[in-house]
Amino acid sequence: MIEVSGLTKRFGDKVIAVQDLSFSAKAGEIYGLLGPNGAGKTTTLRMLATLLKPSSGSLKVAGYDVTTHPEDVRRNIGVVNGGMGLYDRLTGREILEYFAYFYGIGKIDAQKRIKQLEGALEMTDLLDRRSSEYSTGMKQKIVIARAVLHEPAVLILDEATNGLDVVARRAVLEFARAYRSKDRVVLFSTHIMAEAEELCERAAIIDHGRLVAQDSVANLKTQSSANNLEEAFFRLTRSVN
Amino acid sequence: MxxxxxxxxxxxxxxxxxxxxxxxxxxxxxxxxxxxxxxxxxxxxxxQTSGGEVVRRQTVGVTGLERIPAGLRGLLEAEGGVKLQAVTDPLIAVQSGVVDAALRVPANGLPVAAGEKTVQLEVLVKFSDQRASVVRDKLEGIIGAYSRKLVVKKLAGLGLSADTLEPLKAKAVNAETxxxxxxxxxxxxxxxxxxxxxxxxxxxxxxxxxxxxxxxxxxxxxxxxxxxxxxxxxxxxxxxxxxxxxxxxxxxxxxxxxxxxxxxxxxxxxxxxxxxxxxxxxxxxxxxxxxxxxxxxxxxxxxxxxxxxxxxxxxxxxxxxxxxxxxxxxxxxxxxxxxxxxxxxxxxxxxxxxxxxxxxxxxxxxxxxxxxxxxxxxxxxxxxxxxxxxxxxxxxxxxxxxxxxxxx
Incomplete structure (x- = not known):
């Protein structure tokens, strides 16, 4: 589903945000992209989402190359990032309809899908209010609904639990778990190791733009003789640095 | 697209x-x-502001007030509607704002009849002050009118009409659309x-x-x-x-x-x-x-x-x-x-x-x-x-x- 090989991203001559990064995530799994702030996670995800062009290396999403088939890639991904990115003066329903249009979802189908998501994400009675009136938790539900409107094969969650309370955070993690299926993959990027340990089967740890380790979460802990993923993360990144 | x-x-x-x-x-x-x-x-x-300034009675400082001929003084006070006030230094009086404008009358006085040497009467005003331009126009207009009055009187004495002065006169006509x-x-x-x-x-x-x-x-x-x-x-x-x-x-x-x-x-x-x-x-x-x-x-x-x-x-x-x-x-x-x-x-x-x-x-x-x-x-x-x-x-x-x- 996601194949990253020798991926490098330079900004100008001095900054190398991502260097020779390789990992792959298969359908049916929740894959963790872990690293501290500034490790290069967001840059990697932006390249995956066709927002940034790789300086070198190859990147395939759902079988499409991001540089040669960017629009096909965008049809097959849904993105939830840390910032809410909602339009304050539109209602939740209008926001969802606005984005549904770009995915070629007709009005009637869009209404059906929104109804479906309304139930799945418990958004009843709130969709027709302007998003400026929403709580942070409700905003995040709209953001998730927007990302999965077109039922993408790849769901990218980039620091998706940032700033959420316990209940909203739990809802995001549960939705990610429920979204995974035999023909879908969830890419979960975070700096919170406890969340990754709870959710991901496999993970790549990156630091300073380089891959430090890539394996199942259980193996990462065993490799570093750690009791939990956070400890494993510290040991693995320290041994490299 | x-x-x-x-x-x-x-x-x-x-x-x-x-x-x-x-x-x-x-x-x-x-x-x-x-x-x-x-x-x-x-x-x-x-x-409204400029109209008010025209109507307002401005104070004009004068050095040598006693040397102003009665005819000119009458025009200034009656037609111009200005108040004349004796000052010793007209420049300082204008700059300090004590008076709106000032006249410096020469030591040998002002003419009471035309035909002699032209006498210059200095009108002191602040050029950059838009309000002062109203009193300046007033004073220059009255001095001009007084001067013309003397000339007309002189011409009459010579048996000539006032039109002798102005054989040709321009008249502006508004040609705007x-x-x-x-x-x-x-x-x-x-x-x-x-x-x-x-x-x-x-x-x-x-x-x-x-x-x-x-x-x-x-x-x-x-x-x-x-x-x-x-x-x-x-x-x-x-x-x-x-x-x-x-x-x-x-x-x-x-x-x-x-x-x-x-x-x-x-x-x-x-x-x-x-x-x-x-x-x-x-x-x-x-x-x-x-x-x-x-x-x-x-x-x-x-x-x-x-x-x-x-x-x-x-x-x-x-x-x-x-x-x-x-x-x-x-x-x-x-x-x-x-x-x-x-x-x-x-x-x-x-x-x-x-x-x-x-x-x-x-x-x-x-x-x-x-x-x-x-x-x-x-x-x-x-x-x-x-x-x-x-x-x-x-x-x-x-x-x-x-x-x-x-x-x-």
Whole structure:
């Protein structure tokens, strides 16, 4: 589903945000992209989402190359990032309809899908209010609904639990778990190791733009003789640095 | 390129702009408040103030008051309505503001009859003080009248009539067209207000749809959906241009209503102020063709500025930062209005009309005064459209630049 090989991203001559990064995530799994702030996670995800062009290396999403088939890639991904990115003066329903249009979802189908998501994400009675009136938790539900409107094969969650309370955070993690299926993959990027340990089967740890380790979460802990993923993360990144 | 995607973006941008009730209300109401203030209020206020100064009894300091002939003194006090006051140093008296003006009477006095050597009577006033110009005109007029009286008396003694002095006399006849009369001295305010409306309206949408979207994080999400950057940009350009056009229409409506109501509003300031204000002008007197030409210039300027504003705002990371970047663009309307006050001295040429913004404001000024020909209108519109394409390309380049979009 996601194949990253020798991926490098330079900004100008001095900054190398991502260097020779390789990992792959298969359908049916929740894959963790872990690293501290500034490790290069967001840059990697932006390249995956066709927002940034790789300086070198190859990147395939759902079988499409991001540089040669960017629009096909965008049809097959849904993105939830840390910032809410909602339009304050539109209602939740209008926001969802606005984005549904770009995915070629007709009005009637869009209404059906929104109804479906309304139930799945418990958004009843709130969709027709302007998003400026929403709580942070409700905003995040709209953001998730927007990302999965077109039922993408790849769901990218980039620091998706940032700033959420316990209940909203739990809802995001549960939705990610429920979204995974035999023909879908969830890419979960975070700096919170406890969340990754709870959710991901496999993970790549990156630091300073380089891959430090890539394996199942259980193996990462065993490799570093750690009791939990956070400890494993510290040991693995320290041994490299 | 998919036109339906472009319109989908345009519609959403316009919907969110209109739903910002405060901004929308201000866009609709401000022209109807500012236009009568600028075009009627200021001229009426100036007329009322200057009229009051003419009527006011100014104090005039005089050195050698006892040497002023009775005839001249009578004219100054009775016809000029000034109060004469003896001072020792006229320069200091004027500079300190003790008197409005001063006369320095020579030691050997002033003539009481014509035919002798010309005597110079110094009138001391502050040249930069606009109020002082009223008393200066009064004093120079009365001194001239007194001098003429002496000459006429001398001529009468010689058996000659007063007409001997003036075998030929010039008479100025107003050759203005109706549009020029309506435009008057304050005609420069019309392009200024129109340009201001275009920039103000366009900036509202441009800042929110670029820097605002960046700040909220929604731009990144929009670009991840299956719409091309060209389609997003054209959608936003469409929204900025349409809203600027809306601003143009509101402003033109405000001109029309202000002009229609001007007799009523000016009547409130009194007959004298009203007639002076009418002479100062600032009214829009155009036929259907004139309004069509005005709209054509407005649309082409809006298209040109839309691309420029989007290109500039894309550099900003936040709404506030974008507003700062737009200050120089907004200053263009202020500077051009200052320059337009001297519009009659500017030599018109196709090259001048093709200069972005400047050519358009001069064109609007000429249109208001009924002097814009069809050829020059085409030069202005063609130039604006060429620059509109260039600014759109600049905006597209910025929209495709990682450094601009994801600047941190």
């Amino acid at each position: 998919r036109g339906k995607f472009v319109w989908h973006v345009t519609f959403k941008e316009l919907l969110t702009t209109v739903r910002d009730v405060r901004s929308f209300r201000s866009a609709v109401m401000m022209p109807f408040i500012l236009t009568p203030i600028f075009l009627l209020g200021f001229p009426a206020l100036i007329a 109706a549009s020029e009369t309506a435009g008057g001295l304050f005609a420069f305010l019309i392009p200024f207000l129109l340009l201001n409306a275009i920039i103000g309206s366009a900036a509202t949408v441009a800042t929110d749809s670029t820097a605002g979207e960046k700040e909220r994080g929604s731009l990144e999400i929009l670009l991840v959906s299956p719409i091309t950057r060209l389609e997003v940009l054209l959608g936003k350009l469409g929204a900025v241009t349409l809203y600027a056009l809306f601003g143009v229409l509101v402003q033109i409506s405000a001109f029309v209503i202000t002009t229609a109501l001007s007799p009523l509003i000016l009547g409130l300031f009194g007959a004298n102020a009203s007639s002076v204000a009418e002479r100062l002008g600032g009214n829009l007197s155009l036929g259907f063709g004139g309004f069509a030409m005005l709209l054509l210039i407005g649309v082409s300027v809006a298209m040109m500025l839309s691309g420029l504003l989007i290109a500039v705002c894309l550099y900003a990371r936040s709404f506030k930062e974008a507003q700062t970047y737009l200050i120089p663009v907004q200053l263009v309307s202020v500077f051009s209005s200052i320059g337009l006050q001297f519009g009659d001295f500017i030599q018109r040429s196709p090259a001048l009309y093709s200069v972005p913004v400047i050519g358009s404001v001069i064109g609007i000024l000429d249109l208001v005064k009924g002097k814009l020909g069809l050829e020059m209108l085409l030069v202005i519109v063609a130039s604006n459209l060429i620059f509109a394409v260039l600014t759109a390309f600049l905006a597209l380049r910025n929209f495709r630049s990682e450094q601009v979009l994801f600047r941190n």
